Structures are given as C-alpha cells and as structure tokens.
C-alpha cells in the first residue's frame with residue numbers, strides 16, 4: 176500500500192492505527208496539530224502528504240453544537256481531499272459511525288454526515304468504514320453528564336467494539352482496493368449503555384451513581400430501539416466487553 180498517512184494520528188483511534196500499521200511493517204506519516212499539521216487551516220498538509228499513497232482519516236472535534244461540528248468536518252475534509260489530489264493519493268479511508276443516517280439531532284453526527292458526503296463526492300477513490308461505539312463510550316457519557324455525583328445515562332442499545340479491532344479493520348481497508356461503503360464493523364455482543372456504565376464504574380471503583388433517563392443527555396429518541404445497531408452481515412470484532420473491562424484499572 177506504500178506510504179500511509181494517518182490524519183488524527185495522536186488520538187485514541189489514531190494511536191492504535193499507527194501501532195497496527197507499524198506492526199504490519201508499513202511506513203507511516205503521523206498527522207495532527209501536535210505534529211505540526213493543521214487540517215483546518217491546511218498548514219503543513221502538502222508537505223505531510225508528499226509521497227503518500229493512502230490516507231486514513233480518524234480526526235475528531237470536541238464540538239457538540241451542529242454549526243461548529245459541521246464546519247470542522249467540512250473544512251478539514253475539504254482541505255484534506257484537495258491536498259490528496261495534489262499529492263496523487265490513491266485511496267482515502269474514512270472512519271465513520273454506524274446508524275449515522277437514522278440518528279439525527281446531534282452536532283457530531285451532523286458533522287460526520289457532511290464529512291461522508293464530501294468523501295463520496297470527491298475525486299479520490301474511497302472506503303468509508305463505519306463502526307459502532309467504542310467500549311469506553313459509557314465512561315465518556317458519564318464524564319459528560321455527571322452532576323453532584325450522579326450521571327444521567329440513556330438506556331441505549333449498542334453493539335460496541337474495541338478500538339484495537341477498529342484499528343485492525345482500518346489497516347485491512349487501507350491494504351485493499353477502495354470499496355466505497357465497507358460492511359459495518361461492530362463488537363461481538365449487544366449491550367445496553369446503562370449496564371456498560373455500571374460495569375465500567377465498578378471496574379474503576381468509581382462511586383458515581385447512575386440515573387437511567389432519555390432526558391438531560393446528549394441523545395435523541397431516534398437512537399432508541401435498534402437505531403444504533405449494525406446492519407445485517409456486519410463484520411464483528413474479536414474483543415469482548417469483558418476482555419476490555421479486565422484490562423481496566425481503578426483510576
């Protein structure tokens with residue numbers, strides 16, 4: 176596959192992807208603001224993509240309001256795709272989210288939908304790998320919603336996946352020809368978010384209490400039922416939630 180650039184290389188998925196690429200003997204260019212490249216301003220991008228044949232985009236923004244999230248993903252993806260055309264990149268691999276079309280009403284999802292549209296309409300042959308939420312998603316939600324020792328968690332039905340399994344799928348996608356929409360990637364079992372949160376807090380010996388509710392949180396009712404579950408025939412990661420929990424230590 177030649178030289179691979181990981182955009183967002185210092186992030187959670189990015190670090191794991193860089194490690195998996197290097198373990199597979201690939202040459203990797205790490206792109207992030209902390210390595211001197213900003214995909215929003217475009218600073219340093221042409222230099223970073225010199226000699227690169229495959230790009231894996233796992234950037235992210237903490238923005239939750241729709242306008243800011245859409246602007247981030249639209250500007251970053253537009254700059255990236257233009258620089259890839261100039262550099263002669265042959266394959267753009269994007270990490271996205273299962274259920275993106277069904278679950279409306281969150282800024283992050285609005286931004287990711289715009290990002291997918293730009294990739295699909297772009298000139299660089301592409302693969303979009305959608306995955307379900309990661310195993311630490313419950314912990315992230317607890318972090319966002321805890322007030323006075325009580326976290327509000329919606330009883331979402333999920334089929335979460337390990338970041339290491341996501342990284343492995345991205346490396347496989349990058350090694351093959353552009354696929355367009357790849358088969359969804361999910362974890363091996365369906366879980367509910369309140370149960371995941373309770374088990375994670377127990378593993379961390381964290382005394383935060385849980386309140387199960389669809390109110391006062393970042394989720395829309397369109398995410399209820401089977402809205403976030405993968406489509407039929409999904410590719411399944413090998414790591415179970417229990418495997419992942421066993422690796423967690425009290426913080």
Ligand SMILES: NC(=O)c1ccc[n+]([C@@H]2O[C@H](COP(=O)([O-])OP(=O)(O)OC[C@H]3O[C@@H](n4cnc5c(N)ncnc54)[C@H](OP(=O)(O)O)[C@@H]3O)[C@@H](O)[C@H]2O)c1
Nearest residue numbers: 183184185186187188207208209213214215234235308309
């Ligand atoms: N969380 C989930 O359950 C889930 C599920 C499915 C898909 N996803 C997708 O996974 C992707 C990666 O998430 P993550 O949790 O790994 O993200 P993360 O840990 O927040 O990492 C984001 C990366 O993007 C880089 N970045 C941000 N702004 C940049 C800029 N202007 N220029 C260059 N680099 C920039 C960051 O580095 P610097 O700060 O140094 O720039 C960092 O390397 C996201 O697109 C998300 O939608 C997440």
